[in-house]
Amino acid sequence: MDRAARIMKALGASPRLGVTELSDKLGLAKATVHGLLRALERQELVEQEADSGKYRLGAAMLQLGNSFLDNHELRGRSLMWAGSLATRVGEAVRVGVMNGETVLIVHHVFRPDNSLQILEVGASIPWHACALGKAVVAYMPRQRRTALLSGELPRLTGRTMTEPSVLRTALEEIAGLGVAVEDQEAVVGEAEIASPIFDHHGDPAGAIGVVGPVERLLQDGPAAAVVAAVREAGRGLSRDMGAGRFAVRR
Numbered sequence: 183m184d185r186a187a188r189i190m191k192a193l194g195a196s197p198r199l200g201v202t203e204l205s206d207k208l209g210l211a212k213a214t215v216h217g218l219l220r221a222l223e224r225q226e227l228v229e230q231e232a233d234s235g236k237y238r239l240g241a242a243m244l245q246l247g248n249s250f251l252d253n254h255e256l257r258g259r260s261l262m263w264a265g266s267l268a269t270r271v272g273e274a275v276r277v278g279v280m281n282g283e284t285v286l287i288v289h290h291v292f293r294p295d296n297s298l299q300i301l302e303v304g305a306s307i308p309w310h311a312c313a314l315g316k317a318v319v320a321y322m323p324r325q326r327r328t329a330l331l332s333g334e335l336p337r338l339t340g341r342t343m344t345e346p347s348v349l350r351t352a353l354e355e356i357a358g359l360g361v362a363v364e365d366q367e368a369v370v371g372e373a374e375i376a377s378p379i380f381d382h383h384g385d386p387a388g389a390i391g392v393v394g395p396v397e398r399l400l401q402d403g404p405a406a407a408v409v410a411a412v413r414e415a416g417r418g419l420s421r422d423m424g425a426g427r428f429a430v431r432r
Contacts, residue, residue, distance in 0.1 A: 185210060186218050190239065193228060198236040215414065256379065256388045257288040259422045264291045264390060267415045271408050276302060276374075278314035283333050285315040293394065307368055310349055311338045313376035317362035317389040317416075320353040321378050321395035327353065342367045361413055362389070363404050366396055373399040375408050377416025378426050382424030 188208050193199060201219065205212045219237055222228040227239040234399030260277040268275040268291040277289040284306040292299045309330060319327055331346040343349050356362045364374040376391025392399065392408050399405055 185214065186222060189215065189218055189222065190227060193237060193239050198231060198234065198238040200234075200236045204237075220405070221376070235410075247359075250351065254424065256419075260289050260379075260390060260419055263415045263419050263422075264289055267390065267392065267411055268292070269294055270411050271392050273392045273398070275300065275390065275392055276314060277379075277390045278307075278318075278386060280309065280315070280318050281306065283309055283330060285309050285312055285318070285389075288388070308336055308338065310335050310344070311342050311364070311368040312391075313362040313364035313374040314389040314391050316349075316353060316356055317376040317378045317391070318386045320356035321380075321386040338368050339366055339370050341365060360416075361404070361409055362391075363400070365400055370398055372416040375399060375404055375412050377412045378420075378425060379416055380425035382426075384426055387423055390419060 185208070189204060192207055199207070201212055201215050204210070204215045204219075208215070212296070217327040219228060219230075221282060222393075223230065223237075223240070226240045228237050230237050256279060257277065264275045264277055272294060274293040275291040276287050278285040278287050280286075285308075287302045287305045288339060290302045292301075307315065309319055319330055322330075327350075332373040333351055334344075335344045335346070335349070337344050343352060360377060362376045362378075364376075366372060373396040374391045376389045377389060378386045379388045390412065391410055399408060
């Protein structure tokens with residue numbers, strides 16, 4: 183089971199991989215990898231490309247992913263808040279949860295205009311390169327924060343924070359403000375303002391954020407109206423998740 187899960191995670195991180203590539207990446211014998219792939223293929227969890235012979239995740243994984251999203255408590259509770267926030271500020275809104283060292287987008291509301299936009303539900307973003315991730319990590323236990331700061335911190339743009347000491351200082355500031363800001367750290371020209379969401383234990387369950395062009399969100403510093411709206415949405419969602427008064431006030 184563990185080896186099969188490692189194969190699926192490897193395929194999730196790469197568009198397609200062959201038996202040899204998976205064997206080298208996971209340190210498993212080719213025969214073992216081949217046997218596991220055949221078993222996963224019978225369950226439609228992976229599929230083999232006819233032309234290249236390489237493997238990719240199968241259709242059953244999409245069904246499992248949709249089931250996960252449909253039954254995710256935070257996503258369900260965020261539908262109203264995210265839609266209201268998008269209407270209020272006139273920008274797109276994302277809700278994310280931590281998934282290892284990345285943020286998984288579990289809900290995405292388009293900017294309320296007629297422009298072409300791409301649905302980001304299911305997308306993963308390195309935690310340190312987005313406001314959603316930093317808003318969550320800022321309130322994690324120190325041991326978990328230290329582990330994340332010691333992990334891989336890829337540079338996505340020229341503005342991505344990758345120095346642990348710089349990130350540590352930024353997280354301390356976020357914990358004091360209750361709002362995280364990202365300035366073109368994941369995508370050039372794009373900014374994000376996010377607020378943490380706490381659960382009934384007072385722990386960070388995820389974050390909600392407004393994402394849009396940097397010239398609109400950060401022209402003269404973080405737009406005050408957007409910061410206020412995002413903070414209000416985060417607190418409202420925290421209340422819906424059962425967070426106590428102290429957690430909500432943070």
